[in-house]
Amino acid sequence: MNIDTLYEDDEMLIVNKPAGLLVVPDRFNALLPSLNKTMERKAGQKIWVVHRLDRETSGVICFAKNEHAHRYLSILFQEREVNKFYAGLVIGHVDPPEGRIEGYIAEHPAANGKMIVAKKGKLAVTDYKVSAQWPQYALMQFQIHTGRTHQIRVHMKSIGHPLVCDELYGDGKPFMLSGIKRKYRMSEKDEEEKPLLSRLALHAYRLEFHKEDGTPVIAEAPLPRDMAACVKQLDKWSPKEL
Numbered sequence: 001m002n003i004d005t006l007y008e009d010d011e012m013l014i015v016n017k018p019a020g021l022l023v024v025p026d027r028f029n030a031l032l033p034s035l036n037k038t039m040e041r042k043a044g045q046k047i048w049v050v051h052r053l054d055r056e057t058s059g060v061i062c063f064a065k066n067e068h069a070h071r072y073l074s075i076l077f078q079e080r081e082v083n084k085f086y087a088g089l090v091i092g093h094v095d096p097p098e099g100r101i102e103g104y105i106a107e108h109p110a111a112n113g114k115m116i117v118a119k120k121g122k123l124a125v126t127d128y129k130v131s132a133q134w135p136q137y138a139l140m141q142f143q144i145h146t147g148r149t150h151q152i153r154v155h156m157k158s159i160g161h162p163l164v165c166d167e168l169y170g171d172g173k174p175f176m177l178s179g180i181k182r183k184y185r186m187s188e189k190d191e192e193e194k195p196l197l198s199r200l201a202l203h204a205y206r207l208e209f210h211k212e213d214g215t216p217v218i219a220e221a222p223l224p225r226d227m228a229a230c231v232k233q234l235d236k237w238s239p240k241e242l
Contacts, residue, residue, distance in 0.1 A: 001038055006219040011069040012062055013047060014207065015039060016221040019058040019199050024049055039063060051077050051147065056165075059086070059204030060221045076209050077147065083208035086142040086152060087131070087223060089201035089230060090161040091170065094138045097130035097242060101155040105148045114168055115150045117158045124148040126155045133242035134234045136180065137164065152202060164201035164230075174198040175230050181237040196233060197226045 001021075007014040015035070017023070022034045040047050047063040048070035064070035076082050106121030108114040115121075125145040132139040138161070142152050153169045156162055162170030174195030178184040186193050206220045223231070234240075 003038065006060060006221060007217060010065065012064055012073065013039060013043065014060060014062045014219040017053055017058055017061045019056050019224065022055050023052045023061065036063065050074055053204055054200065056200035057202045057204060058224045060207045060219050061204065062207060072212055080145060081209060084144050084204065085206035087203045087205050088140045088142060088152060089164045089227060090138050090140055090156055091164060092161045093133060093135065094130050094161050097133065099128060101126045101128065101159060103155060103158055105151060105154055115154045117154060122148055124151045124155065126152060130242055132240060134238040134240055136238065137234060139231055165197060166200055177233055180234060196229050201227055203227060
């Protein structure tokens, strides 16, 4: 498995996680490949998980290479001393194009693994900004100031703009070229149209923090090919509004 290393030193390892890969095995997917075990084999040593990304989310993720670094980095994340930025493709016309969402997030009382905005939950804060707007979709930038489960997904649903291909909080439908291209014609060799994107349209593109000695660490991962393909086709076939 080809996983790009974005930053590495004696204390930490930062990589670009592919979509569809678990960060660590869970009780439901104990036999599936996981990012931490893959990177341990590649590095030839034990590594410690500092934070996590959802299975279908791609992008920047940080591991510690020793227990001291694990304690330090874990405290940074817990104390919100890490700047975390995401890109996402959402459904609809987002207005206003920039703002902050503050909503308390709690576990859904009936649906296992699903979260909701509820007063009894924990405070979650998400800043958002529209990068590009088309009639049916918007490419968004997010900065999260808290690390609640499914935070961006829940917050965007709460304002009526769920992420593309989100099965839990949206319609789960894949992104199809026929949905934006007029007079779309499928190739004669294909029996059915193949989606441009069939996983959650969310990507962690940047992490910023400081090492113990004050050295800044900035790690970035470009928009993955599947999301970039959607943006390219939207620019080509759908009039941009922003």
